[in-house]
Amino acid sequence: MDRFFPADRSCPCYGFYSPAIDRLVFVDSKDLFLSLHAAVLFSSKVLLLVVVFEPPSEPLDNSNCYLWAPEDRVSQSAFHIPQLFPNVKIPTYDFGKLEYRGASHVPEQNIFEIQEHLGFIIQATYALYITEALDSANAPQMYEKFFPEFRPFENSDRRAFRRVEQVLYQFESIFQAMTEIDQILSERLEVFRHRRYYARFNRLLYGKTKPSFRTLNPVPPSDAPVLYHDHP
Amino acid sequence: MPQFYITITRDKAADAVRSQIYHRLPETGRYWLDLSRRFHPNTLTARKGRWTTPWPMVVHPQLAMPAYDPGFTGTFADISDQRACEIRDLVRQGRRVALYYSGGIDSTVCAVALLKNLTAEELKDVAFCCNINSAAENPAFFERHIRRRVTILDSNRTKYSDLIAQGYSPITADTGDDIFGTEQATQFYFSYPKLVDDLPGSSRARCGLQREQPQLMEQPYAHFEDLLIPYLSPPIDPSTPSAGCDRRVGEWVYHKIVHNIATSDVPIHSLHDFFWWIIFNLRFTHCSLRGPLFYYMGTDLKGAITKHIINWFNTPNYQRWSMVNNNNGQKICKPTATHYKWAARCYIHDFDHNRWYFNYKIKSVSLYSLIQDNYDAYGMMFGLDSDYQTHWLSAAPVQRLFEEGLQNFEG
Numbered sequence: 001m002d003r004f005f006p007a008d009r010s011c012p013c014y015g016f017y018s019p020a021i022d023r024l025v026f027v028d029s030k031d032l033f034l035s036l037h038a039a040v041l042f043s044s045k046v047l048l049l050v051v052v053f054e055p056p057s058e059p060l061d062n063s064n065c066y067l068w069a070p071e072d073r074v075s076q077s078a079f080h081i082p083q084l085f086p087n088v089k090i091p092t093y094d095f096g097k098l099e100y101r102g103a104s105h106v107p108e109q110n111i112f113e114i115q116e117h118l119g120f121i122i123q124a125t126y127a128l129y130i131t132e133a134l135d136s137a138n139a140p141q142m143y144e145k146f147f148p149e150f151r152p153f154e155n156s157d158r159r160a161f162r163r164v165e166q167v168l169y170q171f172e173s174i175f176q177a178m179t180e181i182d183q184i185l186s187e188r189l190e191v192f193r194h195r196r197y198y199a200r201f202n203r204l205l206y207g208k209t210k211p212s213f214r215t216l217n218p219v220p221p222s223d224a225p226v227l228y229h230d231h232p
Numbered sequence: 233m234p235q236f237y238i239t240i241t242r243d244k245a246a247d248a249v250r251s252q253i254y255h256r257l258p259e260t261g262r263y264w265l266d267l268s269r270r271f272h273p274n275t276l277t278a279r280k281g282r283w284t285t286p287w288p289m290v291v292h293p294q295l296a297m298p299a300y301d302p303g304f305t306g307t308f309a310d311i312s313d314q315r316a317c318e319i320r321d322l323v324r325q326g327r328r329v330a331l332y333y334s335g336g337i338d339s340t341v342c343a344v345a346l347l348k349n350l351t352a353e354e355l356k357d358v359a360f361c362c363n364i365n366s367a368a369e370n371p372a373f374f375e376r377h378i379r380r381r382v383t384i385l386d387s388n389r390t391k392y393s394d395l396i397a398q399g400y401s402p403i404t405a406d407t408g409d410d411i412f413g414t415e416q417a418t419q420f421y422f423s424y425p426k427l428v429d430d431l432p433g434s435s436r437a438r439c440g441l442q443r444e445q446p447q448l449m450e451q452p453y454a455h456f457e458d459l460l461i462p463y464l465s466p467p468i469d470p471s472t473p474s475a476g477c478d479r480r481v482g483e484w485v486y487h488k489i490v491h492n493i494a495t496s497d498v499p500i501h502s503l504h505d506f507f508w509w510i511i512f513n514l515r516f517t518h519c520s521l522r523g524p525l526f527y528y529m530g531t532d533l534k535g536a537i538t539k540h541i542i543n544w545f546n547t548p549n550y551q552r553w554s555m556v557n558n559n560n561g562q563k564i565c566k567p568t569a570t571h572y573k574w575a576a577r578c579y580i581h582d583f584d585h586n587r588w589y590f591n592y593k594i595k596s597v598s599l600y601s602l603i604q605d606n607y608d609a610y611g612m613m614f615g616l617d618s619d620y621q622t623h624w625l626s627a628a629p630v631q632r633l634f635e636e637g638l639q640n641f642e643g
Contacts, residue, residue, distance in 0.1 A: 019569075044588075046592040076419065076569045076594050106591075
């Protein structure tokens with residue numbers, strides 16, 4: 001089990017591998033399951049598999065990961081849904097070796113475009129799920145699968161969450177996605193809880209504490225949420 | 233009675249039958265059985281050229297290969313639009329059609345052609361038979377062109393027989409791979425470095441250098457014999473890749489294919505041609521008939537195959553196009569999976585302008601998601617004879633026929 005969740009997260013340990021390009025297109029070290037979820041959201045554009053890899057002897061980051069690929073070569077048509085790769089060796093210990101392959105057949109510019117879009121999805125996925133978890137006091141949606149007769153669990157909060165995920169799954173340009181998400185989350189800012197949700201999400205996605213995006217009032221109302229990290 | 237179709241699956245039950253007779257068979261009979269570990273299921277039957285099989289075969293009349301016509305100039309886009317117009321004519325005559333749409337390149341070509349060439353009114357008689365995998369395989373296309381625009385039927389619950397009973401003619405894109413050449417080719421290029429690594433010294437150096445040639449796919453296939461034989465060899469134990477491959481079988485089937493090429497009247501020279509020919513000649517029957525055999529549950533299989541089911545890419549013009557467009561980038565533009573079915577990618581992109589799909593779509597197998605609930609049942613299928621009767625290895629007379637054929641197989 002430890003192999004999937006390395007204790008040392010100072011170097012990337014999770015890679016997003018594109019069978020089409022046959023290279024890693026992004027590396028990260030945060031969370032295995034949110035990485036998989038980000039891959040699902042990105043699969044509307046490019047199918048990616050998540051690789052838990054052993055750090056190679058040379059430094060590996062997002063500036064050079066597209067020169068590397070998993071050592072294992074499995075038929076490129078073997079996968080059509082995001083999952084862990086390679087499934088054939090898991091759960092034995094002998095998996096996760098990368099090998100240096102050099103430039104791929106895909107121009108660097110295209111890989112940068114993938115990185116840009118995927119990077120946005122990953123960041124937005126973390127922002128959304130952390131905000132959801134912080135905001136979920138007494139919300140019963142996690143029981144949904146156990147009581148299918150009440151599915152989908154629907155209220156305005158759930159609808160907003162689903163709409164944001166839909167945007168992340170289907171957006172064409174990053175700016176368009178940012179705008180659409182902002183519109184969804186800023187629809188009910190007259191309610192304190194929603195302002196708090198909005199502020200947290202933006203803080204996590206954009207690194208800004210106060211609501212500050214396009215549709216926001218630059219002067220926060222007097223009951224604007226005060227978050228712990230607002231304080232020095 | 234000769235068979236239109238034969239298959240040997242890797243199913244456990246079929247394995248049990250095979251293991252009972254395997255040790256009694258001559259070498260060539262064993263090789264034929266072993267091939268099912270490399271070409272699963274083993275359904276290799278030729279439409280042209282000499283190709284012996286353990287049981288007498290006949291080419292299905294609707295699946296015959298047209299004559300090679302080097303002067304054929306139709307483009308893929310024109311032929312696809314013409315094909316849609318043929319469907320449009322059927323609709324105008326009062327027929328309803330249902331496209332099995334997987335979201336893959338072949339069925340998306342059909343979808344694009346129909347959406348381009350039929351009016352909104354005519355499209356009311358066209359249903360899209362798909363499932364959650366189809367939507368996820370090309371979500372942008374599903375959202376923009378299918379959802380809320382055409383009638384959707386759930387392909388997991390709607391077999392060919394159900395559609396026919398509802399008055400639809402099912403449309404399948406199942407022979408798209410045959411028109412474009414097999415994915416075995418792109419996977420060969422993908423596996424090339426590993427195949428080279430496994431060669432002995434002198435061959436390794438030569439084949440390694442060949443890979444650097446810009447026109448790799450256009451080189452004579454005979455130059456790659458040292459790589460093609462291991463590539464065509466079945467694994468000794470599929471569950472243990474490190475156990476290696478059975479080179480004798482690979483050698484046997486390679487020379488069998490070469491002999492088939494030599495006795496056909498279609499020019500096959502390059503590596504590209506070689507792989508294209510494997511599917512265009514040897515797998516076309518399988519790709520055409522597997523759908524009706526595995527996904528039709530009615531009692532009139534002959535009627536389903538000959539009257540109701542529309543095989544989109546099985547037309548003389550698509551096949552003529554396929555025969556004169558090798559080695560020009562129309563099928564596999566570059567030796568990578570993202571350049572497979574290039575003319576089809578361009579046709580789709582001209583319509584939907586989705587550069588992600590155009591640049592990064594790779595093949596995924598959709599048929600098995602349709603038949604997985606009944607997959608065990610198909611494991612014992614053996615053949616379809618020319619009287620449209622299916623034969624199953626669970627029956628003793630079929631087991632005898634099976635063994636006799638393999639015993640007498642000349643190879």
